[in-house]
Amino acid sequence: MTEKQHITIKGVKEGLVFLLDDACDFSVLLEELQYKLEKSHQQLLTGPIVHVQVKLGSRHLSEEELEQLRTIIRAQGNLLVQSIESEAPAIPEDEPGNNIKLLTGIVRSGQTVEHEGNLLLMGDLNPGGSLLCTGDIYVLGALRGLAHAGKDGRTDVVIAASLLRPTQLRIADVISRPPDEWITGDASMEFAYLNEGVMKIDKMTQLNRLRKQPILFKA
Amino acid sequence: MGEAIVVTSGKGGVGKTTTSANLGTALALLGKKVCMVDTDIGLRNLDVVMGLENRIIYDLIDVAEGRCRLNQALVKDKRFDELYMLPAAQTKDKQDVSPEQVRDIILELKKEFEYVVIDCPAGIEQGFRNAVAGADRAIIVTTPENAAVRDADRVIGLLEQASVPARLIINRIRASMVKSGEMLDIDEICQVLAIDLLGIVPDDEKVIKAANSGEPTVMDPTSRAAIAYRNIARRMLGDMVPLMPLEEKSGVLKRFRKFLGIG
Structure with a gap:
């Protein structure tokens, strides 16, 4: 091993x-770990059972990656993984924007997509198709079908689309059919939200007034 | 091994059978060995449109149930030596045949023919599943109406799940109505359905006349619909053929009248 x-x-x-x-590639780590355990640190592997603590620094690993680590260490017989510690800040689960489901394709007539959380569709939602979810709905494409956001009763959710031409929109238990004047010629991104129990449509640029989450930049 | 193409639409009355008959004939016209299969059991029409009704002896159900050999049930066309049709049964029901049985028949036909054109019944139930079972590709027929486009969208979704690639034919376009905005235009339909456009067919009264006389329109080169079908058949063979202009070319006389303001 001549590398770092x-x-x-x-x-x-x-x-x-x-x-x-915690800065290098995860696969490099795995390789090196395997190499060290099998080749260069043979003396560790003879003798009684040894407890091992793994410290990841600020790296964040998925469940699957953690399992890969454990498997390599466990393969040596006398090493017992006691703990794997990471100093990375835990990702909060329930914060909006994290539990987002990404879909690519066209949701066609007769097809329904259901999801717990937020939904991002990269493609069109055609008339007769439906998107149902407990959080927000974002469509990068034309929304022409039925979208139901906040189906479990959340009223603070939005439905946003590059082209908002729905057959019907629902937020929580408010059902709205687009009045004819919605169908305007300009193709700007719009979103639907609830304002005192009434569904409203607005330009995307107005979303920050609804959601007061200033984006902070590090200078 | 040939290729099986199912002609489907979801909605009824948009021109599936007419399209099947004309594409089958147009492919035969281009020298291909073609077999058309009518899977609309109980409501067979393809034989009527082709003018072969009186030559039917056995049908698809007879083949499926082993009452005859496949070759015995094939009806040879009266115009082309290389064009055959497998008729549907008129007295039975769509439930009387299974998708597996149809798939086997199509597979058998593909060994002998270059193209197998399957005419699908309207709807998305058993009849549709039968028709799609053996297909390698699909042609979706729609008309410039919202209802037809919705149903086409539904069918495309089902075909995507069955991983059958589909292309689109927009049938019965009236140039004047599209121009005045009363009819959905081609771009609008293509945007919603998001599949490749195989061709457009203008609305033409000659199609009705031809269907009634049992002579596919495509045989009549003076009909605009016939040219459209021929173009589509050539595109199916991989030729690059531009879409035909919607506006009818105005003759010298017409232009002269227009010039005078009486046209």
Whole structure:
């Protein structure tokens, strides 16, 4: 190994601590870990069961990646993974924008997409098709069918689309049919929201007045 | 191995059978070996449009149930040696045949013919599933009406799930109504359906006359619809043929009248 070392193994009272670099590629880590355990650190592997603590630094790993790590370490027989620690800030689950489902394609007549959370459709929603979800609905394309946001009763959700030409819109339990004057010629992005129990449509640029989430830039 | 193409629409009365008959004939006209299959069991029409009604001996159900061999049920066209038709049964029901049975028949036909054109019944039930079972590709027929476009969209969705690639034919376009905005225009339809456009067919009274006389329109080169069908058949073979202009070319006399302000 002539490259930079990404894994440091330290001995402590309880066993071993694996310090993993948090800047390199995850696959590099896996390779190096495998190499170290199998080739260069053979002396670790003989003897009694050793507890291992893995420290990831600020890297955030998915469940699947964690499992990959565990498998490699466990494969050595006498190493027992005690803990895997990450200093990365945990991603809050319920914050809007995180539980977003991404769909690509056309939702055609007779097709229904249901989702718990927010929904982003990259494509059109055709007449006769429907999107139902508990959070917001965003359509990067033409919304021509039925969209129901906040189907479990949330009233603070929006339905946004590049081209808003719905057959029907529903937010929570408010059902709205577009009046004819909606069908305007200009193709600007619009969104639907509830204002005191009445559905309103507005230009996308007005969304920040509804959602007061200023975007902070680091200078 | 030939290719099986199902002609479908969802909605009834948009011209599936007419399209099947004309495309089948147009492909035969281009020298291809073609078999048309009518899967509209109980409401067969393809034989009438082709003028072959009185030559039917066996039908699709007879083949499926083993009462005859496939070759015995094929009806040879009176105009072309290489054009055949497998008629539907008139006395039975769509439930009397299964998608697997139809698939087997289509597979058998594909060995012998270059193109198998399957005429699908209206609707999305068993009859539709039967017709789509053996198809490699689909042609969606729609007319410039909202209801027809909706149904076409529904069918495209079902075909996507069955991974059958589909192309679009817009039938019965009236240039004057499109121009005045009373009819959906081609771009609008294509935008909603988002599949490749195979061709457009202008509304032509000759089509009705031809269907009644059992002679497919495509045989009459003076009909604009006939030219449209021939163009579509050539596109199916991979030729690049531009879409025909919607406006009828005005003759010298017409232009002269227009000039005088009495046209």
